[in-house]
Every structure is written in structure tokens, then in C-alpha cells.
Amino acid sequence: MIALVLMFATTMTASAERKELHILSGNDMHAAIECFPRLGFIADSLRALYPDLLILSAGDNRSGDPLNDMYEIPAYPMVVLMNQVGFNATTLGNHEFDSAQDGLARLIDLSAFPTLCANVHPDPKWNMHLQPYTKFYKNGLTIGVIGVVQLGSMGVPESHPARMTDISFTDPLETIKQYEFLRKECDVVILLSHLGYETDVEFSKDLPWVDLIIGGHTHTQLNGGEMHNNVFITQNVNRLKQITHTTVVVEDGQVVSRTAENIAVRGEKNENKVIAELVRFFSENPAFHRVLATAETPFDAKEELGCLMVDAYVAEGNAELSYQNAGGVRYETHEAGDFTVADVLRLDPFQNDAVELHVTGKELAEMLIACYDNDNQRFPYVGGMTAEYTVDPATLKIKKLVLYGKDGKKLNLKKTYKVISNSYSVAVSPTNRQDPGESLGIITAKLIMDYLEHQGQVSYKGRTCLKEIK
DSSP states (O other): OHHHHHHHHHHHHHHHTEEEEEEEEEOOOTTOGGGHHHHHHHHHHHHHHOTTOEEEEOSOOSSSOHHHHTSSSTTHHHHHHHHHHTOOEEEOOGGGGGGHHHHHHHHHHHOSSOEEOTTEEEOGGGOOOOBSEEEEEETTEEEEEEEEEOOOTTSSOSSOGGGGTTEEEOOHHHHHHTTTTHHHHOSEEEEEEESOHHHHHHHHTTOTTOOEEEEOSSOOOOSSEEEETTEEEEOOOSTTSEEEEEEEEEETTEEEEEEEEEEEOTTOOOOOHHHHHHHHHHTOOGGGGOEEEEESSOBOSHHHHHHHHHHHHHHHTTOSEEEEOGGGOOOSOBOSEEEEHHHHHHHSTTOOEEEEEEEEHHHHHHHHHHHHHHTTSOOOEEESEEEEEEEOTTTOOEEEEEEEETTSSBOOTTSEEEEEEEHHHHHTOOOOOSOOOEEEEEEHHHHHHHHHHHHSEEOOTTOOOEEEOO
16 A cells, blocks of 8 residues: 555656646738737637747738838737737847837837847847847746847848848857857747748757747748757748647656647637727728729739839839849739739838939849849849849859840940839849939839829739749
8 A cells, every 4th residue: 555655646746747838839920910810819729728828929020011011100000919919029030120220129119028139239229128038937837038030141131221220130040059058047948030941950950958949031831840950940831821839848857848730820710809809990091992903814923023013113213124122022922803002012011212223234234133142042023124044053143144125135234224123122232333323202112003003904914024044
């Protein structure tokens, strides 16, 4: 009998030392405010089962819906909805900087949760209350959470460089390593990473003390999660199509299990009623629903939408030529039918100025190559011309570029052309050209809206402006 009692007591002690941490995480939500009633319902349901649920975002919460991005306080609706859902922390994505320095500082202060980003160091004048990491205490566990954001080829996150002046950035990996002390202080260590899936996998081999990387930036849909170098990695596609529920099991102070499941957000009916009313309130702006033109045929490819944009720049900017960075075309398809103000503002949400330049054919070619290099090796869409280019498969650099005018003849490399682009594309196209460019005092989205209204009906089916020569 004594032996049985001792065995029972031992079993109870072992059982008491097994603890679970439950995490609900999203990434690259991009102002999908219409999904928040369902997201709130999911959070409520999980909290009913796991009262110590931790809710985290891996960044890019904003930029994608004019109802959010062009609100009186830009991106305020997302902050309110994230507060209501009960997010515990977010890191910065590159598009958080679309609010500019003072706007981002204001949004951070309005958030009921900390913004974590260890490799971003703003000048004190911005009063930007960032934290490199924080600790949570859930279900008897101490959880350390670090935040980090990617740096593009220009050494800053991929947003307009002017919105990041007087902010310094440090190497992500070397910065993360400075927080290894959290391994001794915490039962679970989490990295909120807006670095991209491939970088998360690469960094995992240098971060054996991290238990979980909640990733973002590349919109990579993982099936639950993946184990790489004994680091568990999760990430979802953008705009809240799915969210991840991760379970971390700790026994005797050691993480012994990490599992994850995807939960569908879109297309489901159950919703949090309070959040649904908030979304309805933020959505009551009829100006966004005004029809500009009719799409006679669907836009089936991103390049077709890119061609629409650069055509608008040429026509409404009274220019000969134009270009648009590929990364600035924010969705890939549009069904036939109404093309509204909101559609344009989702396509081109960044409120970049239209910029006029007078450059030679040679200078323009150099700008296009620089834009390609600084936009993740994506060739920009061009208007009033077509581009034929060859990429070196070993280096991914442009080996050859030929530009053709509408007449099918090569552009004159010595002739000066009037070119319209957006301020971001110009900023990421640094060259030794003579003309730095001048703002037209109007955003490119307005050029697109004016173009659509003047056209009335548009069809871009099969339109192309680029040809890669293999």
C-alpha cells in the first residue's frame, strides 16, 4: 500500500511539472479589417480553453485597405481592432514605416500591447516607444519574446527611405544574438521575425537557444509549422487567410514538444459581435465605394495591373515614358466589373508622390536596373515602352537590357525623355543621373483614379510590357 501511495504521489508530481503554452499568431495582416470579427471569435474560443493564451503578430499589420490606411489617424482602425482582440505583442514589419516616423510613434502609443523590435534604433526626438524584447508570465511559465525586422538591399526596411530618416538599423542576426541571456531566464524563447521564411530557416542554425520563430514578410504558407535545426518555425500567407495555433509543452523546465495547426479565418461565419460593429463603423465611408470605370475583362496577372498603372502615369502625367516598381503593385488579380476608388487605393496604398524626371535613355536604363536590384530582383513595369532583359542565373543581376518605344524601335540612349514614376521607385533607383526628379504634388493613386475615370472602360487582358530573355 505504501508503495502504491508513493507511486501515485510521484506521478502527481511529474504531472504537475508538465505545462503548456498556447499561442495564436498571425503575420502580414495588411489591414484586412474585414477578417477581424472572425479573428476575434477564434481568439475568444481559444481563450475559453486556454485562459493564458498569448496572441502575437509578426508585423506588417497595416497597408492594404484604405479604410485603415487613409483613416483620419492612418492605421488607427487596425490598432483599435488588435486591442479589442487582445494582442499581446507585435514586431515591426517594413510596412509599419509607411506611417512615417511620427505616425508610427503615435500608433505605438495607441496600442495596448508592446511593439518589439531589437534592430531598430530611432532618434529620441521621435519619442518612439519600441522595446527589443519583453517577458510574459503564462500558466506558470516565463516566456521571452524578441522582435526583429528585415533590412533590404539599401540597409533599411522596404518602405520609403524618407520615412526612416533619423532611425538607425543594426544587422538582424547579430542583434538577435545579444539576447541569448533570455535562454537562462525563460522557459520558452520566441522570436517574432519579419525577416522572411528563407532567412528564418538560415538563421535557425545560429539560434539553438530559440524555441519558436513566428515568421512573416514572405507570406509563406506553412502547414502548421516546420522544424529546422531544432527551431520550430511558423508563418502564414498574407491578409488573414489563416492564423496559427501553436502548442509548446514544457516538462521540468525543458521544452519537449512544439506543434501547430492552421485555422482558417476567411470564409467562416462565426464572429465576435463587438468587433463586427467596430468594423462596420470603420467601413462607413461611401467615397471609397465610388465606381471609376468598368473592367471589361478580368485582370488575371499582376503585370496586367502594373501595365494599367504605368499607362495612367503616362496619360495623366503627360509623359512619354513611365515605370513602377513591381513590389508596389499590391494585388495580382481583379475581377471584371466595377473598378472603385477602394480598388485603386488597395492596388497603390502607399500615398507616394508622382515624380517627373527628364532623363536620357541611358539614364533611364540605369534607373530601371537599380530599381530591379533594390526591389528584390523584380523588374519594374514600364509604360510607353517595353523592356527586354536578361538575368545572370548565377548572380541574379541584369546582364542585358534593351528598351523599345511604342514604334518598336530601340530608345535613343542619348535622347532626353519625360518620365513619370512614384517617389518610392525613384528613391530605390539611385544613379548618377543629372535630374533627381521633382514631385508633381499629387499621389500616383490619384493619377490612376483620373485615368480610369477618363477611360470609362478598360481591358488589359494579355497585356505585357516586359520580356525576360532566357
